[in-house]
Amino acid sequence: MTAEPGTTARGTTAPDTAEPGAAEPARRRTWATGLGTGRRVVFLLATGLAMAVAVLFFCYLRISATMAIESDGGADALQAWAILHGNLLLHGWHLPAVSFYTLDLPEYLLIELARGLGADVIHVGAAATYMLLVLLAAMLARETATGRQAAVRMLIAAGILIAPELGSGVKTLLESPDHVGTAALVLGTWLLVDRAPQRWYVPPAVALLLAAGVIADSTVVVTGVLPLVSVGAVRAYQARIMRGQPLGSVRRELTLAAAALAAAAAGRAALALISAAGGFTMAPAGVNLVAFGDLPQHVLDAVDALLLLFGADFTGRNLDVAAGFALLHLVGLGLAAWAACRAARRFFGEDDLVSALLLAGLLLNLAAYLLGWRQATREMVAVLPMSAVLAGRLLGTGLDRARMTPALAAVLAGYLASLGLAAASPAAPDPGEQLGAWLAAHHLRYGLAGYWQANSVTVASRGQVAVRAVAGSPFLGRGTLLADQSWYDPRRHRASFVILAPGGLTEEPVLATFGPPRRVYHDGVYTVLVWSKNLLADLSRAAVPRPAAARPPHHG
Secondary structure, X not given: OOOOOOEOOOOOEOOOOOOOOOHHHHHXXXXXXHXXXXXXXXXXXXXXXXXXXXXXXXXXXXXXXXXOOOXXXXXXXXXXXXXXXXXXXXXXXXXOOOOOOOOHHHHHHHHHHHHOXXXXXXXXXXXXXXXXXXXXXXXXXXXXXXXXXXXXXXXXXXXXXXXXXXXXXXXXXXXXXXXXXXXXXXXXXXXXXXXXXOOOOHHHHHHHHHHHHHXXXXXXXXXXXXXXXHHHHHHHHHHHHHOOOOHHHHHHHHHHHHHHHXXXXXXXXXXXXXXXXXXXXXXXXXXXXXXXXXXXXXXXXXXXXXXHHOOOXXXXXXXXXXHHHHHHOXXXXXXXXXXXXXXXXXXXXXXXXXXXXXXXXXXHHHHHHXXXXXOOHHHHOOHHHHHHHHHHHHXXXXXXXXXXXXXXXXXXXXXXXXXXXXXXXXXXXXXXXXXXXXXXXXXXOEEEEOXXXXXHHHHHOOOOOEEEEEEOOOXXXXXXXXXXXXXXXXXXXXXXXXXXXXXXXXXXXXXXXXXXXXXXEEEOOEEEEEOXXXXXXXXXXXXXXXXXXXXXXXXX
C-alpha cells in the first residue's frame, strides 16, 4: 500500500513544512552516528595515542636538555652533517667498534635537514629514540591480547620505561640515542616475528634488520643474533633428540636462526666493503674478560647498573621526594625480575618464541657485562626494555585477574608524577655553547682542544666555530678516533688557537708542540692560547697518538 501525499506510512499526517532550524539537529545526529561506533572508537584511540606520543616526546626532550651535550653525541652529529654534505661513506673518518651508521646517523641526518647543526639535534634525536623504544615495548607486550588485557599489558611495559631517572639515568638513556636506538631496532625485529609469524618475508626482513644493526652496533650480536641462534638450537635439540620429531617441526626457528647468522656475516661484509671503498674505518673490538678476582665487583656493578636503568637507584641519597620516586621504581624492577624468572621456567616448554628471544637477549647481555665484554652501563641498556616487555606479556593478564590493576595504576601515577617533575627541571647550561659564543665574538673560528671540548663546542656553536681534538705527550698529534682526518690538513684549514680545560689539554704538551702563544685569554675554567701561525702545520709533524690512547672513554 502506498501512503498518500502528506502522510507517513502509518497514516499519520506529516507536516508540509519544517520549523526553521529543525532539520539542523537531525543533520548533526546523522553526522555523529555516521562513522559508526567502531570507527569512532578507532578515531578516539588514534587521537589519544597521538596526544600521548606528543606529550612523551615533549617530556623526553625537556629531560634530555637537563644534561649538556658531550663530544660523543657531537661526533655523531658531525658524522651525520658530513653525510648530509656529500660524504656518504664518511671518507677519512676512523670510528670506534660501533659506528651507528645505519641507526642513529640517519635519524640525526633528518633532524639536521630540518633544523641544521646544533645541540638541539642531539636532544631531539634522544627524545625521539626513547619515545620509540617505549612505544615498541608497549606494542610487543600486547602480543595478541585485546581490550582490557591488552591495555594492562601495554601499560605495564610502558610504565616500567616511562620515567628515566634524572642525572645518571638521563646521561645513559637520553643524552644521545647511543645503544637505546639499537635496543629499539631489536624490539622492532621481534615485533615483526610476533605479528607475522608464518609470512614468507619474515626471515629475509629479520636478516635485513639485524644486518643493519650489526653494521651500526656490535651489541646487536649479543641482543639479536645470538638469541635467535641459541633459541633455534635449543628447540632443534628438543624436537630431534628429546622428542624424536623431524627438524621440519621447528622449521620456523631454524630459518630465523639461519637468517641471524646471515645477518651477522652480511653486516661484517658490508663494513669491509665500506672500508675498501674508501669509507670510514673502525677500531677492532677488543674482548678482555674480567679476572676471576674481579667478578664480585662486577656483580655489584651490575646490580648498580640495573638500579640506574630502572630509575630505582636509591643508594646514597637523602630521604626526599627523589628518593621516594626511586624506591617506587623498585616495583618496576621487581616486576621485570619476576617476569624473567617466569620466562626462564617456561623456556624449554613454551611455544612463545618472542618471550624466549627476549629472555635469551637480556641474559646474554647481562652475561656479557658480568664477564667484562661489555663494561659500560649503557651497553646493557637492552636489559631494561626486554624485561619490561616480558613483564607485560607474562604478568599482565594474571595481575589483572588477581585484581591488582588499581595498585598498578597507583604505581603508574607515581611514575607519571616522576616524569612530570623531571620534565619541569630546568635545562642545563651548555658550556660548549657559551665557549663557542665567546670564541666567535673574538673571531676565533678554527682551533684545537682535548676530545671532551672539541666536538661538543663545534656542534653547540652550530658550526660557527670548529674545534678539533688533539692528544698525546710530550707532543700533540691529531685525533684518530671519531674524527675526520681532513680536519687536520694544513692546506685546507688554518687553526690558530688551543683550548686548555680541566680534564682536557694541559699547557706542557701544547707549548712543547707549538711554542709560546702570541696571546692568552681566560674564559671561566677555560684558557685559550692564540698564535699567529697555522698550528696544523706543526701538528702534522708531531707524533700521532695510537688509537687506544685517543679513544674517548664510555663511547660504544
